[in-house]
Amino acid sequence: MYENDSTDEKSWITPFNVVAGLIVVIGLVITILRFTGGLATVTNLSDYNPWGIWIGFDLLVGVALAAGGYVTSAAVYIFGMKRYHSAVRPAILTGFLGYALVVLALHYDVGRPWRLPYPFIVQQGTTSVLFEVAACVALYLAVLFIEFSPAAMEWLGIKRARNLVDKLTLLLTILGVVLSTMHQSSLGALFLIAPSKLHPLWYSPFLPIYFFITSIIAGLSMVILESTLSYRYLKHKMDEVYLKEKNDVTLGFGKAASFVLAGYFIIKFFGLSSGNDWRYLGTGYGIWYLVELFGFVALPCVLYAVGVREKNLVLIKWTSVLAVLGIVVNRFNVCLIAFNWHLPSSERYVPHWLEIGISIFIVTLGILAFRFIVTRMPILYTHTDYKDSH
Amino acid sequence: MDNVFYTLHDFFFHTESITYLLIVPVLVGITLFWKFLAEKEDE
Amino acid sequence: MSISRRKFLGWVGAAGLSTVWSGPASAATTKHFEGYPDSLGVLFDNLLCIGCRTCEEACNKVNELPPPEQSFKDLSVLDQKRRTTAKTYTIVNRYNSSKGPMFRKIQCNHCLEPACASACFVSAFKKTKEGAVTYDASVCVGCRYCMIACPFEIPAYEYDKVLEPRIMKCTMCYPRVIKGLLPGCVEICPTEALSFGKRKDLIRMARDRIHRYPDRYVDHIYGEHEMGGTNWLYLSGVPYTEVDMREDLGVTPASELTAGALSSVPMIVGLWPVLLTGIYAINKRSDKIAKHERELAVDQAEKAASEEAAKSKAKEDS
Structure with a gap:
């Protein structure tokens, strides 16, 4: 019923398309540079700084922000919050695209991307935290693909396979939560091996738990943010059920995010206390740590709470932006800013603009893919054939 | 049995490898066991 | 009995778990590992080092590394704070210490419990029984997690290579050592600042030097316990921090972290x-109970309504 309007009514030349097109062209040029000149031509990576923003942003932030898929499907299918059902498909789609783009970004970052399957098929480095991350990300990408596939199959009219996958919902959801718990936390565990390089305020044996809990915050906040942006730009694709549940989702997820942020704030303090790191708080890094803790954890926690109590949807939506920024700040701190803090400033890493170019290119690809799919497949509305299925 | 682990790394490599091998049958097994448990109720 | 036992073993085999029983046993029940008993190592004594850079040159030659930017004869580079790179497995730096100029040789320390090996998700790094930590470029994906993990900041990467970038680091001249030759740097050293031998002998030798010259040496063999111990050991005339060696690394092996x-x-x-x-x-x-209660409530309401209706009807009738 919505199939044709976007292509027929408007011209393709919109400001958004022009900017996105430009970014894609620039991104392709940098891609050619990367794969003909090597990492040295497009990155500022060095022997001291082997990981830059392609890991710090594309991998660490990317995976955290794609957590909406497991958080939402767990809320609806396991915790029985059926009133958020309309939020599941957009969250799964965001998650699926997020993980797909993480894997794409890794092809730029690793030295020999055609060998990415090696840890599974050639030699298993089972003692490596990265092995676990790689295995879980690969498996979870497959799970997300299957979880997303019913939308595509409804669009294509493949009914039997669609119904088969639908029966697997609970199994896939639980598997998704298991895999997400493992790799979201393991991304933090990656840094456990380098206590001599990461600033003591950020280094903690609780890093895996911090990363897992923040992934829940990221997932909840991304669902709010994504639904806000979709409403703004893709409203015509939404059905009555989605529109009716939308504000409930914002309020409910805002409430959950606020409470999880409170828990995270508490465990961060226990972490400080158990590491006896108080003395660092007076230093420059300490002030930056407090900015992260109060500006990007405590503040969104309070703002979400006020927004939920006063049913102020606008406040909740803006807070979701702050919370998502907080995830970016946290991952950058662990991976880039507080990492190698012992080195003189001349040896520290600052991203090359071409690295930033690739990251923007990949995010743009994600937005374009999201729009392409949402304007075609039943994501924000229920397909007419399956109106009564839930 | 004449092999001995000389390093912690080798020991972990051995135990972790077995853990990963076990995970697959464990996940399948627990799923089937739940089906066995819940089967009668659903009818 | 025997049949069921065979059956059981069959299942075990089918599950691919026979390794659990046939695999190697742990060396000690307490799970404390001492490393390969006769592994080899090198002891570097900075009181004997004169900063001639011939070890750098020998290393370059035996490992067939690209020619250096500045000649090995040029000693002015000693004062720069250099580190290992993809083109140099070892370098010597000079530091102005409390006892005058002091040299430090940097190369892979060949940890007893290598962080790089623990971090590598394709097991490209191996701790050999000879002591060397070797690297197999043929499986390396290039994730560079080993570089993140290494507490000594040794592995370097060929960022400028497009198709076959490798991690580059000292191999303790493993190919030479298994042939019975000395590592290139040890062989060339004109002052015996480098001694090659079994790690346990080197530790005894270092202790002996400290014991004999307690005024000259710091009472600490660097590498004996750092990060669980290394096969490359150091003796110093000044506190190690004065020659830019970190003393805050701790003794926990990387794999334990x-x-x-x-x-x-x-x-x-x-x-x-x-x-x-x-x-x-x-x-x-x-949900089921709620649904059931809802149905029950509806039923009762209907029942009540019909009774009511029946009553009122009866009233009307009478």
């Missing part, structure tokens, strides 16, 4: 499905 996190994996796999399915089942059950 991530062991806790990794051991939580099977716990999640084992318990999350139980917990989550349990929550699901509780919700399903309360």
